Amino acid sequence: MSWGAEPLPLPKSTPWDVKALSKTPKFEWVDKESKVRSLTYRGLPYKGNPTNVFAYYASPTSFGIKGKKFPALVLVHGGGGTAFNKWAEIWAKRGYVAIAMDLAGKGANRKPLPDGGPDQGHGQKFSTIDEPFENQWSYHAVANVLLAHSLLLSFDEVDAEQTGVTGISWGGYLTCIVAGVDARFKFAMPVYGCGFLRDNSVWKTSEFGKMSQAQSDKWHKLWDPSSYLASARMPVAFLNGTNDFAYPMDSYAKSCALVRAEKNYSIQLRMPHGHIFGFKEFFPFADQYLKGGTPMPVIATPQVKDGKVQAQVKAVTKLVSARLHYTMGPHAKNKSRPWTTKELVIEGNLIKGDASPKEATAWYVDLTDERKVLVSSQVMIK
Numbered sequence: 001m002s003w004g005a006e007p008l009p010l011p012k013s014t015p016w017d018v019k020a021l022s023k024t025p026k027f028e029w030v031d032k033e034s035k036v037r038s039l040t041y042r043g044l045p046y047k048g049n050p051t052n053v054f055a056y057y058a059s060p061t062s063f064g065i066k067g068k069k070f071p072a073l074v075l076v077h078g079g080g081g082t083a084f085n086k087w088a089e090i091w092a093k094r095g096y097v098a099i100a101m102d103l104a105g106k107g108a109n110r111k112p113l114p115d116g117g118p119d120q121g122h123g124q125k126f127s128t129i130d131e132p133f134e135n136q137w138s139y140h141a142v143a144n145v146l147l148a149h150s151l152l153l154s155f156d157e158v159d160a161e162q163t164g165v166t167g168i169s170w171g172g173y174l175t176c177i178v179a180g181v182d183a184r185f186k187f188a189m190p191v192y193g194c195g196f197l198r199d200n201s202v203w204k205t206s207e208f209g210k211m212s213q214a215q216s217d218k219w220h221k222l223w224d225p226s227s228y229l230a231s232a233r234m235p236v237a238f239l240n241g242t243n244d245f246a247y248p249m250d251s252y253a254k255s256c257a258l259v260r261a262e263k264n265y266s267i268q269l270r271m272p273h274g275h276i277f278g279f280k281e282f283f284p285f286a287d288q289y290l291k292g293g294t295p296m297p298v299i300a301t302p303q304v305k306d307g308k309v310q311a312q313v314k315a316v317t318k319l320v321s322a323r324l325h326y327t328m329g330p331h332a333k334n335k336s337r338p339w340t341t342k343e344l345v346i347e348g349n350l351i352k353g354d355a356s357p358k359e360a361t362a363w364y365v366d367l368t369d370e371r372k373v374l375v376s377s378q379v380m381i382k
Contacts (some may be wrong), residue, residue: 006178010232013221015133021146022376024154028362030054030108035062036085036092038108041101041151041269043060044143047135051117053144054108056085056102058092059157065095071162071290072097074185076145076178078169078192078275079120082110087277087285094283095291103141105173117144120170126207129215135382138223145178149185162186162290164234166282168275169193169246173225176255178235180228184364186281187289189237189282192273194247194255195225200331204248222331229258236263237285237296241271242325244361248334249362253379267364267376269325269339281373299351299377302365309344310352311365318370319346326356326363331381 010018026040036058043051046286060070073096083102091098105116117140118124124137133139145165153160164187167175172193198208198216208216221227225332236259240252249267256263266281287293297315311325322344329337342364344353356363366376 001067003150004258007233008161009090010180011221011227013227014181015139015147015222017148018181021143022150025097027145027151036089036129037062038083038085038308040107040113041147042142043147045134046117046140050115051105051130051140052113052115053101053117053147054083054106054113055099055148056083056088058085058088060092060095060097061157063089063093065093067095068157069094069159069213070097070157071164071286072099072158073286074098074145074148074152075100076165076167076171076174077103077322078167078171083108083172084277087275090277096286097152097155099148099152101144101205102116103144116309119200120175122203122207124146124351126203126211126219128262129211133222136223138174141174142177142181146173146182149182153184159364160257163186164286164290166286167193168189169273172247173197175355176225177228179234179259180225181266183233185234187234187237187286188232189239189285191239191279192241192244194240194252195227195229195258196251196254197224199254200248200251200334212302221246225255226258230260232259232261234261235289236261237266237281238263239266239271239281240319241268241273242319242327242339243270243337244273245335246273248331249379250381253336253357253362256378264296265376265378266374267366267379269341269376280348281331296373297367297369297375299367299375300363302377302380304355307355308352309365310350311354311368313351315349319351320368322365322367322372323350324353324356324363324365326360328357328359328361328382331361356367
């Protein structure tokens with residue numbers, strides 16, 4: 001598959017000092033004895049005061065995996081989440097160094113740190129828009145992801161040429177921003193999160209509806225992933241569910257379209273939303289880009305002609321099944337609108353069959369390969 005034009009430079013309004021955040025932060029071990037260790041590292045000042053960030057650090061060597069250099073992942077939690085030691089352990093057992101930080105000013109067991117940064121409530125995310133950007137949650141959350149990456153890169157066991165970032169929900173939102181801001185990553189995998197949040201999202205009315213136009217424009221320019229996704233230089237794997245309550249398909253499709261670098265998708269029918277660490281597509285996506293693993297199939301943009309749909313597939317694995325999914329429900333009702341599924345035929349490197357009705361508001365095709373992992377096309381929006 002061919003990819004788009006050269007990624008765009010970061011906008012001049014970008015608030016982060018990427019060069020400064022690329023330096024190794026000071027850190028201290030909290031627990032060096034457990035299999036999943038913990039530490040704190042220095043964040044950016046918040047309201048004039050220094051901050052520290054708590055994180056779990058897991059190494060494959062702690063779980064009996066031998067080696068001198070390992071790929072590494074930064075794990076970014078979502079709303080209501082924290083630093084998850086189990087998440088770091090899952091990836092360490094798969095041969096990755098992993099760091100999972102807390103982005104709500106908390107330490108172990110969610111205990112507030114005396115020098116932690118902002119909490120992660122909606123007030124910190126939206127209601128601070130008139131304050132200096134250094135007082136706002138998104139500024140610190142993105143910075144703390146970059147600093148965690150800089151810390152990872154300082155460890156001898158980390159292969160500096162094989163690092164990735166993945167995040168869930170608000171962590172997926174942050175991953176979309178970070179993909180554009182931190183070109184050192186070689187792979188990004190946002191789960192659920194996207195941009196264009198004021199256009200359509202669970203916060204369209206509850207948060208953006210309370211803002212003035214000037215406040216909404218400022219938030220969109222500074223903190224919406226749509227300002228940064230076009231600057232991503234690494235491969236991006238997008239995962240989301242058709243009926244996600246927070247990140248609807250129309251905003252999601254517009255966000256994905258901004259990425260000019262290599263990209264792939266796993267849009268899943270009614271995929272549940274949560275801090276779910278075990279979706280089977282996570283692992284082959286990461287292995288492909290950070291370990292040289294077997295590539296995931298890639299579905300080209302589907303083409304429709306005379307009531308039929310077809311899409312080319314690039315794959316080295318055996319393709320097992322393919323489907324078309326469509327909905328005729330309005331985008332404003334993303335969470336509840338029904339989807340219809342039709343089986344498609346696989347013929348060599350083509351999948352084809354009947355197209356969706358002209359009245360469909362969103363549709364896409366997917367396929368499953370011999371590993372029982374699912375990839376999809378981009379979502380087509382009407």
